[in-house]
Amino acid sequence: MEFRPCIDIHDGYVKQIVGSTLSDNGASENFVSNKDSAYYAELYKKNNLKGGHAIILNKIGTDEYEASKAEALKAFRTFPGGLQIGGGVTDKNAKEFIDNGASHVIVTSFLFENDELSYDRMKALKDAVGKDHVVFDLSCKKVGDEYYITTNRWQTITKTVMNCELLSKLEDYCDEYLIHAVDVEGKSNGPEQDILKELSNYSGNAVTYAGGIHSYEDIELIRTMSEGKINFTIGSALDLFGGKLEFEKIVKMQ
Secondary structure: OOEOOEEEEEOOEEEEEOHHHOEOOEOOEEEEOOOOHHHHHHHHHHOOOOOEEEEEOOOOOOHHHHHHHHHHHHHHHHOOOOEEEEOOOOOOOHHHHHHOOOOEEEEOHHHEEOOEEOHHHHHHHHHHHOHHHEEEEOOEEEEOOEEEEEEOOOOEEEEEEOOHHHHHHOHHHOOEEEEEEOOOOOOOOOOOHHHHHHHHOOOOOEEEEEOOOOOHHHHHHHHHHHOOOEEEEOOOOEHHHOOOEOHHHHHHHO
8 A cells, every 4th residue: 555645736836625616616725835846746756655646626728727737847847757647638638748757647537528438538548658657537426326437627427337347447548546536535524435445346457545534544444445455645634735644654654
């Protein structure tokens, strides 16, 4: 089990938001940093924390997206090969991010057409940068008894159920999975245990879980439930972003 740190960027600033509130009109903010992405990237580099992610939370095609992209590029120049990038990634711009120091591109919305997974798009992305540079973000929301993948910065619920069968089916197109539990993201109320149960039954690509972690006991719960297979990331609850969990202690727990 590895700690995968994050750098979430919105409107050109490093922030932590409540995931379920994100929209074209803004988001509810938990924390706005007075430090730039390079500061966090340098800290992660110093602690040899590879595999973390920088996420651009603005809509592609907007001035805000470009400001956030510029901020993300600072992190990759500081820690080349150490961080992954997500937010507005397609087969057309994926190589640009890899060429600028990202280890992987993280993709969600591009994988879907009419709320259905597109294998043509997955193949195009794989052809653009290679399977070993691709992470699928299959962030999901509970509807009834099942979890459905969300796109469009978690605003759209697709027709695709996130489960172990799907993860196994998509392995040929990506290197890792990132799973945000949208219902608990940014709320610091504990992880979504039903998702963890599902992910714990999967053995294949590396999996990183995000959402709701707010105590050291939560981390041990993930370790126990997954037998150490699932990596984790922490946002709002981390002291780097205004929370109570100590970064240095988390590093030692992985």
